[in-house]
Amino acid sequence: MSVRLNPALNPPAPTPGAVGSGRQLINTTVIETSRIVLAVPSKGRLMDDSLAALAASGMTVRRPANARGYRGTCDEFPEVEIAFVSAAEIARHILSGAAHFGITGEDLVREYGADDETRAEIVRPLGFGHADVVVAVPDYWVDIATMADLDRLADVFRPRYGRPLRVATKYLNLTRRAFARHGVSDYRLVESSGATEGTPAAGTADLIVDITSTGETLRANNLRVLTDGIILKSQAMLFRSRSAPLADGAASIADAVAARLTAAAVVV
Amino acid sequence: MSPARVLTAETAHGFDRLEAQAQRILAAFGSTGHEPVAPAAIQPAAVFLDAIGEALRARTYVFTDPGGAELCLRPDLTVPVCRLHLERDPAGARYARYCYNGTAFRFQPADAGIAHPREFRQAGIEQIGNRTGVTPERADAECLAIVLDALAAAGLSPARLVITAGDLGLAQAILAAVDMPARWRRRLAGLHGRPAAFRAELARLSTTPGSQAAHLPSALLDQLAATHDTPTARADQLAIVTAHLEAHGLDIQGARTLDDLATSLAAIARDAVARPLDAPVAAVIERYAALSCPLTELAAALTDLAKDAGIETGMETGIDIAAAIASVETRTRELRSTGADPGRIAFSAEFGRSLAYYTGFMFEIGLPGEPRTSPIAGGGRYDGLMRACGAPIDVPAVGAAIHTERLLAALVGGRP
Numbered sequence: 001m002s003v004r005l006n007p008a009l010n011p012p013a014p015t016p017g018a019v020g021s022g023r024q025l026i027n028t029t030v031i032e033t034s035r036i037v038l039a040v041p042s043k044g045r046l047m048d049d050s051l052a053a054l055a056a057s058g059m060t061v062r063r064p065a066n067a068r069g070y071r072g073t074c075d076e077f078p079e080v081e082i083a084f085v086s087a088a089e090i091a092r093h094i095l096s097g098a099a100h101f102g103i104t105g106e107d108l109v110r111e112y113g114a115d116d117e118t119r120a121e122i123v124r125p126l127g128f129g130h131a132d133v134v135v136a137v138p139d140y141w142v143d144i145a146t147m148a149d150l151d152r153l154a155d156v157f158r159p160r161y162g163r164p165l166r167v168a169t170k171y172l173n174l175t176r177r178a179f180a181r182h183g184v185s186d187y188r189l190v191e192s193s194g195a196t197e198g199t200p201a202a203g204t205a206d207l208i209v210d211i212t213s214t215g216e217t218l219r220a221n222n223l224r225v226l227t228d229g230i231i232l233k234s235q236a237m238l239f240r241s242r243s244a245p246l247a248d249g250a251a252s253i254a255d256a257v258a259a260r261l262t263a264a265a266v267v268v
Numbered sequence: 269m270s271p272a273r274v275l276t277a278e279t280a281h282g283f284d285r286l287e288a289q290a291q292r293i294l295a296a297f298g299s300t301g302h303e304p305v306a307p308a309a310i311q312p313a314a315v316f317l318d319a320i321g322e323a324l325r326a327r328t329y330v331f332t333d334p335g336g337a338e339l340c341l342r343p344d345l346t347v348p349v350c351r352l353h354l355e356r357d358p359a360g361a362r363y364a365r366y367c368y369n370g371t372a373f374r375f376q377p378a379d380a381g382i383a384h385p386r387e388f389r390q391a392g393i394e395q396i397g398n399r400t401g402v403t404p405e406r407a408d409a410e411c412l413a414i415v416l417d418a419l420a421a422a423g424l425s426p427a428r429l430v431i432t433a434g435d436l437g438l439a440q441a442i443l444a445a446v447d448m449p450a451r452w453r454r455r456l457a458g459l460h461g462r463p464a465a466f467r468a469e470l471a472r473l474s475t476t477p478g479s480q481a482a483h484l485p486s487a488l489l490d491q492l493a494a495t496h497d498t499p500t501a502r503a504d505q506l507a508i509v510t511a512h513l514e515a516h517g518l519d520i521q522g523a524r525t526l527d528d529l530a531t532s533l534a535a536i537a538r539d540a541v542a543r544p545l546d547a548p549v550a551a552v553i554e555r556y557a558a559l560s561c562p563l564t565e566l567a568a569a570l571t572d573l574a575k576d577a578g579i580e581t582g583m584e585t586g587i588d589i590a591a592a593i594a595s596v597e598t599r600t601r602e603l604r605s606t607g608a609d610p611g612r613i614a615f616s617a618e619f620g621r622s623l624a625y626y627t628g629f630m631f632e633i634g635l636p637g638e639p640r641t642s643p644i645a646g647g648g649r650y651d652g653l654m655r656a657c658g659a660p661i662d663v664p665a666v667g668a669a670i671h672t673e674r675l676l677a678a679l680v681g682g683r684p
Contacts, residue, residue: 140518143532145483152480153532155458160528163318176326183465188317188325201521222521227483 034247035081036254039093039102042070042084046236049128050103053238057261076260079253095119097243100254101261107133107211107234111171119243123261129236131213133174135229138200138207139222147182147228150207154186157206168192168205171231175209178231197221282676286389289422289676290369293391296418297367300410302393305366307348309373313340316347319625319656327374341373346625346650346667349394350657360659363397369672383642383674391418392647392669396654405599407666408629408649412613413606415633415645415668423679424644430634431612433563434619436460437628437649438570441592442556446549446577448473449542451535456553461620466557474550481540484533488512492537505530552577552587556617563613567597599629621646625653631668635678644678645670 040054040061041047051061060075061082072082083099091108093099097119103126113119137144144153150165157165165187169175172189179187190205197217199205209231212218218225238261246254294304317325320343329341342348349366357364369391376384393414395407416426439460443453452473459466472479481489488508495504509530513520520526552573561569570593577587603610613631621630630648634640647668654663 138522138524140513140520140522140529141524142484142512142516142518143480143529143536145480149480152455155455156532161523172326183462185462203523206523222519 034079034250036077036079036101036246036250036257037081037083037093037099037244038074038257039083039085039090039099039104040072041087041090041103046087046103046129047084049126049236053103053126053128054261057263059260077253077257079250080257094239094241095243097241097245100241100244100246101257102239102241103236104239105129105131105211105234106237107131107171107174107232109237109239110232110234111174120239120241123238123240123258126236126238129234131211131234132225132230133171133209133211133232133234134218134225135175135178135231136197136208136210136212136218136223136225139224141224145227147179147184147226150226151182151184154184158186164188165207166190166205167207167209168196168199169209170194170196171209171211174231178209182228197223282680285680286672286676289679290389290391290672292421293418293670293672294367294369296421297391297393297414300365300414300417302365302367302414305349305352305368306370307342307345307352307368309342309371310339311342311348311351313338315351315657316340316343319347319653320344324374327376329373329375343374344372345370345390345392345669346394346653347657349667350396350654350665353394353396354654354658359661360654360657360663361397361661363395363399365393365395367391367393383677385673389672390669391672392667394665394667396663396665398664403598403602404628404649404664404666405595406602407664408599409602409606409608411647411666411668412631413603413608415647415670416608418670419633419645419675422675424675426609426612428635428678429612429644430614430636431631432614432616432619432634432640433629433631434461434616434621435596435629436620436626438592438596439556439617441589442553442587445574445587445589445592446552448545448549449538452477452545461618463557463618466618467554470545470550470553470557473545474547475544477542477544478536478540481536484536488533489537489540492534493541495534496538501534502530505534509533548577559615559617561615563596563600563603563610563615566615567593567600570596621648625650625656627651629666642674643671644674 040050054061058076061072062075063072063082063084070084072084074080074082083093085093087104088108090099090102090104091112094102094104094109095113101123106122109120135147135150137150144150154165167175167187168190170192172191175189179185190199192199192205192208196208196210198221199208200223201221208223210218211234212225215225240258298304313328313330316328317330317340320328324343328343331339333339345368349368353364353366354360370389371387372390373387376386393411395411399407412431416429419429420426436457440453440457443456456466456469459469491508492505495501495508498504506526509526555573559566559569559573570589574587574589574593600610603613619630620626621632626648628649628651630646632640632643632646634643645668647666649664649666651662651664654665655661
C-alpha cells in the first residue's frame with residue numbers, strides 16, 4: 001500500500017506496476033494522502049495573523065469564494081490543502097496526524113499531547129497570539145501569594161471544608177504537571193470548557209488555571225495570578241506533525257514546504 | 269504507541285491461571301472470616317476523586333454517562349468496599365471483614381512497561397470498624413499476616429519477599445513530643461511520605477519561618493501580632509481582616525470564609541515574629557526521618573532517640589514518646605504471634621504510599637530487585653476514608669490488596 005503510517009515501519013516501496021494497480025483499488029486513499037494538509041485557524045485575529053505569516057513566507061493562501069468554505073489552496077504549492085479549523089482542533093489534528101502542518105497555540109499542543117515531542121515538532125514561533133497559562137486565585141485570598149502558599153493551603157483546606165481544593169481549568173494536563181512540579185498534591189481538578197474565570201465566584205471551584213493575555217478578564221472577576229503562577233508563556237507556533245501519513249513522493253514536497261516556512265524565520 | 273503496548277493493556281495473560289490463583293487467595297481470606305463481596309466496577313466519580321488525591325485521579329478513567337452522571341472505572345477496590353459497607357450500615361462503624369477479587373483500572377503512560385497494565389486485577393481484604401477486645405496494632409498485624417498467608421497459599425514463600433513498612437501515626441507522635449507550634453506540626457505531618465518536601469519545609473521552619481509573610485503589609489502583620497494571646501484575639505483578628513479587605517476593595521467571593529482567612533493570616537503574623545525551630549528539635553526530627561531499620565529494632569531505636577533528644581534539647585527526661593514506643597512494641601509482638609517474622613520487615617520513617625488516604629501503619633510487599641513502583645501487595649490503616657466516603661464519623665479501618673498479575677509473574681518466572 002502507498003500509505004505511510006510510520007516511516008520506521010514503512011514497508012519497501014512497491015514496484016511501479018504494483019503502484020499502478022494499487023491506485024485503481026485504493027483510489028480515494030491515494031487522493032487523500034497525496035495531499036499535504038496545512039491547518040489554519042478558521043476565524044478572527046488568529047486567522048488573519050496566520051495568513052499574514054504564511055504570506056510573509058511566500059505562501060499565498062486562497063479561500064474559496066464561499067467565505068464559509070473550510071478548504072483552501074496555496075498558489076505556490078498545488079499539493080498543499082489549507083484546512084480552516086478551530087485552534088483546538090488544529091492541535092489535535094497535528095498530534096493525531098490528520099494535518100501535516102498547522103498554526104495554533106503552543107498551550108493547546110502541550111495540553112493535548114502528553115508525549116508531544118514524539119508526535120509534533122515546532123517549525124518556528126510566529127510572534128503573535130501571545131498569552132500566558134496562569135494559576136489565579138480569588139484576590140481576597142491575601143494570605144496566598146505563591147505556589148508554596150497554595151500547597152500549605154491545600155493541606156489545611158481538606159480538614160476544614162471536608163473536601164480538597166477545587167481547581168477549574170480546561171488545561172487538565174498542564175495543570176497536573178505544573179502542580180506536581182511545585183509539590184501541590186491534595187487538590188481536585190474540575191474540567192471547565194468555558195467561562196472558567198467565573199467558577200470561583202459561582203462556587204464550583206476555588207481557583208483556576210486559565211489563559212490570559214492582558215489579565216483584564218481575571219481582574220474583572222476578582223482573580224489574581226500567583227507570583228510564580230505562570231505555567232506556560234504561550235504564543236502561536238507553526239507545528240509539523242510527526243505522525244501524519246504521507247503518500248509516496250509527498251515526503252519531499254512536505255520537506256520543501258517545511259523549508260519554505262523555516263526559511264522565513266530568518267527573513268522575519 | 270507501540271503494538272506491543274496495546275496487546276499488554278488489552279489482554280489478560282493466563283486468565284485461567286489467574287483465576288485459579290485468585291481462588292486460592294480468596295480461600296485463604298475466607299478462612300480468616302472475610303466475607304467475599306463484588307462491588308461495582310463503575311463508581312460515582314466524586315467520592316473517589318475527593319478521597320484518593322489528584323495523583324491517582326490523573327490516572328483514573330472518568331466519564332459522563334448519557335444521564336449526565338460523572339462516573340469512573342474504579343482505580344482500586346478499597347473505596348468501593350467502603351461504599352458497599354456504608355450501603356449496609358449508614359453509620360459505618362459496625363465491625364465487618366470483607367474480601368474481594370476484581371479488576372481495577374488506571375491510565376498508564378506510554379512508557380509504563382508491561383508490569384503496569386491499565387486494566388489489572390486485585391485481590392484484597394478490608395477490615396472496617398472495631399472488633400471488641402482487639403487493639404489497632406493487633407488489627408494491623410493480622411492484616412499483614414493474612415496477606416502473607418494468602419501469598420504463601422498461592423505459592424510465594426515469605427522468604428522470597430521484601431517487606432517495607434512506614435507509620436504516619438508514629439511520625440505524628442514524634443512531632444507531638446517536640447516543642448513547636450501546633451500549626452508547624454500539622455504542616456510537617458502533612459508532608460509524610462514526601463521526603464524532599466518534608467526536608468525543605470523543616471529547613472524553612474529552622475531558618476525563615478516567617479517567609480510566607482514577605483508579601484503582606486507590615487501594618488496588617490503588626491496589628492494581628494498584637495492580638496496574640498489576648499482574650500479577644502479571635503474577634504479582634506476578624507475585625508482587623510475585615511477592615512483590611514474593605515480598605516482594599518476585596519469581597520469574599522468563594523468557599524473560603526472570613527474565619528479561615530483570619531486564622532491563616534494570624535498564623536502567618538505569628539510565624540513572622542516566631543523564633544525559628546530550635547536546632548536541637550530540628551535535629552531530633554531529622555534523626556527520626558532518617559530512621560531505617562528492621563521492625564524488631566525500631567522500639568530500641570526510638571528509645572535511644574527519645575533519650576538523646578533529652579540531652580540535645582536540654583529536657584531532663586528526653587521527649588515523651590512512650591505511648592508510641594509501646595504501640596510499636598505491641599504491633600511487633602502481635603506480628604510475631606500471627607507467625608509473621610517482624611525481623612524481616614524493613615521499617616523506614618520516610619516510607620509513604622502513593623494513595624492519599626492512609627493514616628497509620630502501612631506496608632508494601634515486593635520481590636528483591638524489583639522497583640518499588642511495582643509491589644506485589646500493599647496496604648495499611650486508613651481511619652479517615654470511611655468518613656470521606658460518607659460516614660458521619662471517623663471509622664477505624666485497615667486493609668490490603670494483592671496485585672495478582674504481578675504475583676503470578678513472580679511465581680511462573682518472567683514478567684506478566
